[in-house]
Amino acid sequence: VQLVESGGGLVQPGGSLRLSCAASGFTFSDYAMGWARQVPGKGLEWVSGIYSDGSTYYTDSLKGRFTISRDNAKNTVYLQMNSLKPEDTAVYYCYLDPTSGSRIWGQGTQVTVSS
Numbered sequence: 001v002q003l004v005e006s007g008g009g010l011v012q013p014g015g016s017l018r019l020s021c022a023a024s025g026f027t028f029s030d031y032a033m034g035w036a037r038q039v040p041g042k043g044l045e046w047v048s049g050i051y052s053d054g055s056t057y058y059t060d061s062l063k064g065r066f067t068i069s070r071d072n073a074k075n076t077v078y079l080q081m082n083s084l085k086p087e088d089t090a091v092y093y094c095y096l097d098p099t100s101g102s103r104i105w106g107q108g109t110q111v112t113v114s115s
Helices: none
Strands: 003-008 010-011 017-024 032-038 044-050 057-060 066-069 076-081 090-097 109-113
Touching: 003 044, 003 066, 003 090, 003 109, 017 090, 017 109, 032 076, 044 076, 057 066, 066 090
Parallel strands: 010 109
Antiparallel strands: 003 017, 017 076, 032 044, 032 090, 044 057, 066 076, 090 109
């Protein structure tokens, strides 16, 4: 199993970014996927999840600004982030929710929101 995030970078407050997570090594369409983030020195914060049927879930504080989606033909899950704020600065991780066992994580992509 491999999860490779991309799309992070430096963006000004109020800007947008779309993160991608390319998955391989498993039947992507069968599994729930999601995103979490971590600020250095702080714990991991769950951001959003998407089930195999396409239903989506968000942490309350990010509803309306972030949108998760998946493209099963491309084995990719996305996180569209709009109206970004400096407090959104973090390393963003993609994860796979297996039917048993612990979540499997990507290597992360840095998002920095700063003027």
